[in-house]
Amino acid sequence: MENGLQLEDLGYGEFFEANRIGLGWDGFAVARVIAEYKGAYRVKNTKGEYSAKITGKQMFAARSREDYPAVGDWAAITDLGGGQAAIHGVLPRKTIIKRKCVGKNDVQIIAANIDIAFAVESVDSDFSLNRFERYFAIANDGGIKTAVVLNKIDLISNEELEEKMARIKTRFGDIDIIATSTLAETGLDKLKRYLEKGKTYCFLGSSGVGKSSLINKLIGKKIIDTKEIDLRTDRGRHTTTGREMYFLENGSPVGEARPMGGGIVIDNPGMREVGMADAGAGIDDLFAEITALALNCKYADCTHTHETGCAVLSAIESGKLDEDKFNNYAKLKTESEFYEMNELEKRQKDRNFGKFLKTAKKQLKAQGHKDY
Numbered sequence: 001m002e003n004g005l006q007l008e009d010l011g012y013g014e015f016f017e018a019n020r021i022g023l024g025w026d027g028f029a030v031a032r033v034i035a036e037y038k039g040a041y042r043v044k045n046t047k048g049e050y051s052a053k054i055t056g057k058q059m060f061a062a063r064s065r066e067d068y069p070a071v072g073d074w075a076a077i078t079d080l081g082g083g084q085a086a087i088h089g090v091l092p093r094k095t096i097i098k099r100k101c102v103g104k105n106d107v108q109i110i111a112a113n114i115d116i117a118f119a120v121e122s123v124d125s126d127f128s129l130n131r132f133e134r135y136f137a138i139a140n141d142g143g144i145k146t147a148v149v150l151n152k153i154d155l156i157s158n159e160e161l162e163e164k165m166a167r168i169k170t171r172f173g174d175i176d177i178i179a180t181s182t183l184a185e186t187g188l189d190k191l192k193r194y195l196e197k198g199k200t201y202c203f204l205g206s207s208g209v210g211k212s213s214l215i216n217k218l219i220g221k222k223i224i225d226t227k228e229i230d231l232r233t234d235r236g237r238h239t240t241t242g243r244e245m246y247f248l249e250n251g252s253p254v255g256e257a258r259p260m261g262g263g264i265v266i267d268n269p270g271m272r273e274v275g276m277a278d279a280g281a282g283i284d285d286l287f288a289e290i291t292a293l294a295l296n297c298k299y300a301d302c303t304h305t306h307e308t309g310c311a312v313l314s315a316i317e318s319g320k321l322d323e324d325k326f327n328n329y330a331k332l333k334t335e336s337e338f339y340e341m342n343e344l345e346k347r348q349k350d351r352n353f354g355k356f357l358k359t360a361k362k363q364l365k366a367q368g369h370k371d372y
Helices: 014-022 058-062 127-142 159-174 188-194 213-218 223-233 280-288 288-296 311-318 323-340 343-366
Strands: 029-038 040-045 048-054 074-081 084-091 096-100 107-112 115-121 145-153 177-179 200-204 244-249 260-267
Touching: 014 074, 029 048, 040 074, 040 084, 048 074, 058 084, 058 188, 096 127, 107 200, 115 127, 127 145, 127 159, 127 323, 145 159, 159 177, 159 213, 177 188, 188 213, 200 213, 213 244, 213 260, 288 311, 288 323
Parallel strands: 048 084, 115 145, 115 200, 145 177, 200 260
Antiparallel strands: 029 040, 029 074, 029 244, 040 048, 074 084, 096 107, 244 260
């Protein structure tokens, strides 16, 4: 056993153990997927870390990319010796964060079995309530709690920071907000105390907001920077996705030596544009106020755009509902509904739109429009 490490320190619990037994995998060891590379994984359990690949049987049985292991998953493995392991299967996920790849129909698993997702934004030009809303919808749909990290607060005054925090509270209610600066080392101890032993946390945010710098400060080492240097020197070229799990030590303030056993964090590549995948339920939960208003609309199929008797439009006109919030809801909802269509429905929708354009052009030409 590695330094007295328990599976619970890696995030294991009754949910996963019950599923392991239920699947008849009690003859296999279990390990957590802590990094994903091109065609391979790194997994960890109480005996150490292994380089691992899935078996041909599992690869053949996979119906989609979602059936492959992802960072945060618990896998049934066989120790092959020499630091190598075979992954026989992945235990059911307790929670999941996934996104639609922009411009594609594929779904990408960002991370699995997360307890809390930190939506990270810097207080400069990256700050966007609508983007926070997008992250929250994805997390909510996967059954994951959310909190906000406002980073780089050294760039603004206390008054400006309080104004931004007030805007977040007004839009999202009583959500936890942690204000940080890695440069001034402000708020890092508060963030560290937020992380509980054996729980897993995911950092979501655009490139440049400081996610990796925050994790480096929490770990007390520039471990992520070291991997980037290794890549440039053609060593450790395995880091391709940017998703990796780190285990924080526990007990003392940030930067000091402390015993093993703290929280678990996952760094992610920057995600300014995040496709909504099938996050419909998460959107409805996040925008519960709008969902409730819609029940009072005159028409069951109300689009909340022009109909008489629309309770949503009435709320916007009276000032009870923020118009920007509704516009973001409509955008996310449309995106999610389009993804949920099957391929036949998408092609039909595209054909209908093409016919509409063709008809419109004919009408413009018949009316003698100067461009036709």
